[in-house]
Amino acid sequence: MIDPFSTTFDAMDRLVGQLVSGVRSTASAAAGMPLDLFRTGDHYVLTMDLPGVDPGTIDVSVEDRTLTIRAERSPRTDPDVQWLARERPTGTYARQLTVGRGLALDEITASYEDGVLSLTIPVAEEARPRRIDVAHHAGGGAPTQITSGAESRAAES
Template sequence: MLLRSATVRDLDHVTARVFDSATRNSGARLDAYRIDDTFYIDIDLPGVDPASIDVTVDRKVLTVRAERRRPEQEGLRMLVAERPTGPITRQVFLSETLDTDRLEARYDNGVLTLSIPVVEQAKPRKIAVAV
C-alpha cells in the first residue's frame, strides 16, 4: 500500500485543478442551438447570484461574466471543497447573421439562456425562377 503525504496530496489537488480547469471552460459549459429564426445559447451557471451575471457584446464577441461564491457562515469549516468558486468567464464568437441588438437573457434554475434573433437579411428566402 502506498501512503501519501500531505505534500503529495496537495500536489495532486493542484495538478487536478490545473488540468481540470482547462477542460472545464471556467466552470461554464454551454449548448448552442437554433429554433426557427432564433439562435439560443444555454450556459450552466449553478450557484451563481443572478445579480453577478454580466452579459456584453462587443464586435460580435459575446462575453458572459459571473461569480460563484462560497457561503460565508460563522463557524463554517469546509471539509471537502470540490465545487469551483470565483470568477467565471465565457466568450462566444457570434455570426454576423445574428441581431445582437435584440439579444435577450434569462436566468432560471442555474442556467443562463440567451436568445438572439437571426437578422432579416440572413433568413432563407425563396427566389422565383423566370421562364
Template sequence: MAAYDPFRELDRFASTLFDTRRGPRRMPMDLYRDGDHYVLTADLPGIDPGSVDIDVDGQLLTIRAERTLAGGEGVKWITREREAASFLRQLNLGQGVDTGNIAATYSNGVLNVTIPVSEKAKPRKIEVSSDSSSPVIQAHEGSDAPQPVEQ
C-alpha cells in the first residue's frame, strides 16, 4: 500500500484549480446499431437539458453541453469537488445515415441520440427475373472464362 503524500494531493488540487488550458471535456459514450438505427448514449450527469446542443453539419454530428454550478451570494462552501464544465463530442456519421431524422432525449443524466439508417443504406433483396430470350452462358473448350452463346 502506498503512503499518503499530502503534497501530491495538494499539487493535484492546485493543477486542477489553476489549469486554464483545460478545454471542453469528453463525455463517455456508447454507440451501437439496433436494426435500422444507431443508438448513441452519453453520460452527462448534472447537466441542464437546456444547455445540450446537438447539430449536424454535413456528416459531422456535434454534441455540446454545459454544467453550471449554483452558488448564490453569501454561500460559504465547506467543500466543492464538482466543477462547472463544458463537454464536447464530435462524430463523423458517414454516408449511410438519415441526418434529417436524428432524435435525442435526456433522462437521468444520460443523453440518448437515435440516428436512423438511410433507406438507400438498408439491406434489401434484389429480385432475379427470368427471361427466355437471354443468352445462355456456357464454357467453351480451351477457355477458363464463360462465354455467351446465342441460341
C-alpha cells in the first residue's frame, strides 16, 4: 500500500522555515512542532504538540496536495520580569506535508486540546479497499455467488 503522506518532510520544513523566519532550521521547526501520524481504519490521525500556543493563531489549510499547519507562541512581555533563563522558543511555527491522492481533504477535522492539535483525515471513499463479489454460472443455469472459504465454512456451522 502506498503511503499518502510524503516521508520527505525535511525539504518542506526547510522551505517553510526560511519563508517564515529566514533563519529557522529544519531541526528547530520539527522540534517546535513534533508530530505523530498513523492510520486507523478508514482515516489517518495526525497529532502535533503545540504547547503554549494561542488556539486563535492555529491555521490549518490545504491547497492542492499540500497540508499547511501554522501556529504562534507569543513571547512574555511583562516589563517587570528579569529573565534568568529563556529556552522556550517563541514566534510563528509552520509545517507543510505533501499528501498523496486518495484522501478526502475536504473532510479533514481538527481539534486542539491540552496543547495538542489533532487532525483526522479520512481516506476517500474511492480509495478504500472493497471486496468484489464474483458470480459463477454453473452449467448454463442461474448464477450462484462464490464466497470465500472462511464465509462458506461459517455458513456450514
